[in-house]
Amino acid sequence: MRGIKKTFIALTVVGLALTGCSGDSSGEDSQTLLIAYKKADPVLESLMEDTKEQFEAANEGITVELSPIEGNDDDYATKLALSQRSPDTAPDVFVEDSFKLRADVDAGYVLALDEYLADWEDWDAFNETAKEAGTGDDGGIYAVPLEADTRVIWYNRNVLGAAGIELPWQPENWDDLLEMARTVKAANPDVVPFSMYAGTMQSFYELLYGTEDGALYDEDEQKWVVGSQGFIDSLDFLKTIYDEGLAVTPAQALDPNIWQEIVGDMLPQDRMGATVEGSYAPQFWQEGADYEWPEYGEVMATSPFPTQNGQEPGAVSMSGGWTLAVGAGSENPELAVDFVKMAMNFDNSLAYTVDASKIAVRNDVAETSEYQDMNPFAGEVTEVLEVSRYRPATADFAEIDTAVLTATQEVVAGGKSPEEAAADYDEALKRIVGEDNVIEK
Amino acid sequence: MRLRQTVRLLPLLPAVALLLVFLGGPILWAFYGSFTDAGLTGASARNPEWIGLDNYATLLTDPQFPHSLWLTFLFVLGSAVIGQNCLGLALALVMQRANRVVAAIVGTCVVAAWVLPEIVAAFIAYAFFFRDGMLNQLTGLAGLPVVDWLYEYPMLALVFANIWRGTAFSMMNYQAALNDVPPEITESATIDGAGGIQRLRFITLPMIKSSIATNLMLITLLTLGTFTLIYVVTSGGPLNASTTLPIMAYEQAFQYGDIGYGTAIAVVMLLIGAVFSIAYIRMLRERKD
Numbered sequence: 001m002r003g004i005k006k007t008f009i010a011l012t013v014v015g016l017a018l019t020g021c022s023g024d025s026s027g028e029d030s031q032t033l034l035i036a037y038k039k040a041d042p043v044l045e046s047l048m049e050d051t052k053e054q055f056e057a058a059n060e061g062i063t064v065e066l067s068p069i070e071g072n073d074d075d076y077a078t079k080l081a082l083s084q085r086s087p088d089t090a091p092d093v094f095v096e097d098s099f100k101l102r103a104d105v106d107a108g109y110v111l112a113l114d115e116y117l118a119d120w121e122d123w124d125a126f127n128e129t130a131k132e133a134g135t136g137d138d139g140g141i142y143a144v145p146l147e148a149d150t151r152v153i154w155y156n157r158n159v160l161g162a163a164g165i166e167l168p169w170q171p172e173n174w175d176d177l178l179e180m181a182r183t184v185k186a187a188n189p190d191v192v193p194f195s196m197y198a199g200t201m202q203s204f205y206e207l208l209y210g211t212e213d214g215a216l217y218d219e220d221e222q223k224w225v226v227g228s229q230g231f232i233d234s235l236d237f238l239k240t241i242y243d244e245g246l247a248v249t250p251a252q253a254l255d256p257n258i259w260q261e262i263v264g265d266m267l268p269q270d271r272m273g274a275t276v277e278g279s280y281a282p283q284f285w286q287e288g289a290d291y292e293w294p295e296y297g298e299v300m301a302t303s304p305f306p307t308q309n310g311q312e313p314g315a316v317s318m319s320g321g322w323t324l325a326v327g328a329g330s331e332n333p334e335l336a337v338d339f340v341k342m343a344m345n346f347d348n349s350l351a352y353t354v355d356a357s358k359i360a361v362r363n364d365v366a367e368t369s370e371y372q373d374m375n376p377f378a379g380e381v382t383e384v385l386e387v388s389r390y391r392p393a394t395a396d397f398a399e400i401d402t403a404v405l406t407a408t409q410e411v412v413a414g415g416k417s418p419e420e421a422a423a424d425y426d427e428a429l430k431r432i433v434g435e436d437n438v439i440e441k
Numbered sequence: 442m443r444l445r446q447t448v449r450l451l452p453l454l455p456a457v458a459l460l461l462v463f464l465g466g467p468i469l470w471a472f473y474g475s476f477t478d479a480g481l482t483g484a485s486a487r488n489p490e491w492i493g494l495d496n497y498a499t500l501l502t503d504p505q506f507p508h509s510l511w512l513t514f515l516f517v518l519g520s521a522v523i524g525q526n527c528l529g530l531a532l533a534l535v536m537q538r539a540n541r542v543v544a545a546i547v548g549t550c551v552v553a554a555w556v557l558p559e560i561v562a563a564f565i566a567y568a569f570f571f572r573d574g575m576l577n578q579l580t581g582l583a584g585l586p587v588v589d590w591l592y593e594y595p596m597l598a599l600v601f602a603n604i605w606r607g608t609a610f611s612m613m614n615y616q617a618a619l620n621d622v623p624p625e626i627t628e629s630a631t632i633d634g635a636g637g638i639q640r641l642r643f644i645t646l647p648m649i650k651s652s653i654a655t656n657l658m659l660i661t662l663l664t665l666g667t668f669t670l671i672y673v674v675t676s677g678g679p680l681n682a683s684t685t686l687p688i689m690a691y692e693q694a695f696q697y698g699d700i701g702y703g704t705a706i707a708v709v710m711l712l713i714g715a716v717f718s719i720a721y722i723r724m725l726r727e728r729k730d
Contacts, residue, residue: 078695081481100482103698107486251572251592254679395483399697409680 032063033332033339036083036091038076039068043356044095044322050351051343058342062335067091084109084327092330093339096323098133101143103395104325105136111326113141116337122345122362130361132390134323137222143323144340147358150317150384151202152302154281155274156267163187163273170303173310174207174237181246184273192266193246193273196238198253198412200404201318201391202276207234209389210307210316213441216400217392223439224400226426230441233308235411235418242412250413264291267300276305279381283357286375297376304384317388321358359385396432403428468711475705481698489701496705505681505689506706513665513685513713515596516603521664524604526657529611533619534641536612548612555609563673566602567591570674595675595683602670607663611656618652619645651725658721662714686710 033055037048045068052064069079077100083089084104096104104110113134117123126145134143153171160169163184171177177194184193196203208214211230218225225231241247252258259277263284266272268291283289285296293299304315324343326336342348350365352358354374359382360366366382391397407425410416416424430438475496479489500506532551536544554562569575570590577587590598622645630640646653668687671677677684677692684692686706694703 074695078481081486081698084482085486103482106484107480107482109482109486251589251679254592255572256676256678395480395698399699402692402696406680414680 034065034091035093036067037095039070047352055339055342087329090327090329092327092336096143096325098321098323099393102393105142106395110142111328125362125364127361127363129385129388143325144344145361146322146324148319148321148361149359150279150319150381150388152384153274153305154277154300157301158270159191159273171306173306174308191271192248195247195275198408204408205318206305207237218439221439223437224429224433225441226438228441232418232422235421239411253412268293279359282375302377302380313387315387317384319388319390399432471704471707475708477701479700496702509684509686509689516685517664519600520603521660525607525611525660528608530615532612533615552609554606559669562606563670567674570598592679614656618649622648654721654724661717665714
């Protein structure tokens with residue numbers, strides 16, 4: 001109970017702090033915009049500070065008040081949600097995880113932006129896939145994407161080359177992945193040939209969304225999918241690579257810190273053939289980064305993750321990322337949207353995207369040479385955005401995501417068969433969303 | 442007379458009011474919240490509805506609940522009631538007779554773990570037990586095979602970590618209690634021919650019974666609510682193998698945003714704590730009669 005009590009105290013303090021921050025400015029003086037964002041990220045912070053300066057210069061008499069919130073992603077979401085409960089503390093503009101957006105739309109915290117964006121020329125410059133991040137269940141636009149990421153296979157050319165794999169390696173279906181892994185394993189039993197996490201974003205969803213009927217959620221019917229063969233096949237693939245010792249050990253797979261060992265030791269030391277990682281992987285290896293590795297540009301290479309049998313569109317990727325949203329209770333929605341537009345104009349977006357090594361959400365930014373040259377892989381990982389998918393992040397999704405994670409872990413380390421784990425997932429899903437909201441595939 | 446008594450109670454009012462607001466308030470709010478579908482976000486965030494006992498009904502059918510209840514029981518029994526309590530008593534007894542220098546060194550080591558902030562202690566425990574951690578490096582030197590503690594025996598590792606962290610509290614309690622045992626009684630028992638074990642059983646333990654009950658109550662309540670240690674070392678994993686009730690409540694309330702359900706779990710923990718407290722308090726009363 002001490003932990004819970006601590007959390008309560010922490011929340012109360014945060015609540016008080018937020019009230020204190022905004023209490024003296026909002027309310028009577030309606031010419032103030034309150035902006036909430038996560039403090040941990042210096043690049044985001046400078047974007048907000050720059051935009052504040054530009055906005056105040058362009059709009060006389062208007063004060064922009066920045067309210068950075070400290071903490072990790074979960075803390076930020078909690079504190080943001082709490083501040084949105086009261087009109088006194090609710091921010092006018094906030095940085096929103098695309099993963100949480102639909103839940104906050106359901107809660108009535110987020111302003112629909114369609115009419116405000118209709119006359120914004122720049123909106124056409126935004127990438128169509130990236131726009132999905134800000135789209136609600138009803139198809140309306142609720143947020144402007146700030147950045148995106150994609151997921152591809154990162155492979156070590158030294159390891160694959162030593163095993164006689166032809167480079168550049170271009171897998172076209174799942175069998176190609178297994179063939180490469182088995183070849184590398186035969187050539188050098190000491191390396192981990194092809195690892196995928198016992199997780200969701202970096203592994204299971206890449207597999208699931210590349211199967212014939214693979215999806216978690218049927219957008220047309222607005223129902224969750226149960227009994228899908230693609231779900232079982234995806235689990236089966238994970239089971240194969242773990243059972244055959246092609247991946248890391250099951251114990252390592254369940255360690256939440258294993259990614260550090262993979263990007264920090266295994267790949268740089270030629271002890272791993274390939275893995276699935278985010279487009280932001282160069283951030284780990286760039287100059288001054290935690291796992292600085294000057295040769296990463298020559299040693300590493302990428303390939304899109306193939307679909308199960310090589311069927312259209314040939315490759316698959318998952319995307320996530322932050323967005324900018326406007327509070328439903330904002331007294332100055334017009335001004336708030338203007339702030340969002342200014343923050344995401346060409347110059348600001350370019351500076352932010354390049355500094356943060358993210359995938360550009362604006363096509364005109366993606367075409368600039370600054371962006372293309374920010375790291376050796378910028379072009380390749382951006383192209384994948386075409387085939388990338390966003391998670392169906394409804395209000396229940398955090399819990400469903402955990403149910404999927406449990407299924408993968410049960411198969412990788414819990415000794416369950418893919419059929420059993422899929423059946424357990426179906427049960428858990430029905431419990432979370434209700435029998436009426438599922439559809440048999 | 443009555444008036445004077447009332448006036449004398451007046452200065453207490455602010456303190457009572459503060460206690461009610463900051464201690465009673467959250468408990469009442471938790472009770473209320475557990476009967477609603479309050480959410481952090483989602484459709485029920487703005488206007489939570491009264492759903493009666495639904496959260497508790499869900500809890501009873503949730504396969505995770507009996508599992509978490511059992512793990513919490515194991516954790517409290519293993520690390521507090523048996524581990525900290527018995528080890529604390531043993532240390533206090535041994536240190537009474539030990540050489541002063543040895544006693545000081547041992548005491549400092551034990552108390553150091555208690556003085557550390559919980560988050561630091563948790564990181565140390567993680568660094569000690571994890572796959573390439575200190576424990577495996579030490580056993581490796583002795584030629585023993587590597588055991589992945591946090592993966593194969595997460596609860597055992599957590600129980601040991603909590604014993605390490607919390608024993609100092611019991612030890613200090615018992616040291617104070619043992620100092621109150623008059624040496625004459627023990628001496629006369631020795632003269633009557635009682636051995637060490639007999640003296641402990643018939644003289645020392647009965648004389649510190651109330652300290653034992655108080656100590657048990659305090660460490661049970663402390664251990665029941667342990668969150669940081671477990672969250673940092675295993676996060677409730679692998680595969681929920683160490684998801685005790687506090688971790689489960691946190692997951693539901695803050696990761697899934699289901700505040701109502703999370704508070705229902707917290708209320709159940711509160712009730713378990715209350716039952717234990719009442720049991721120990723009755724034990725104390727019987728002793729006094």
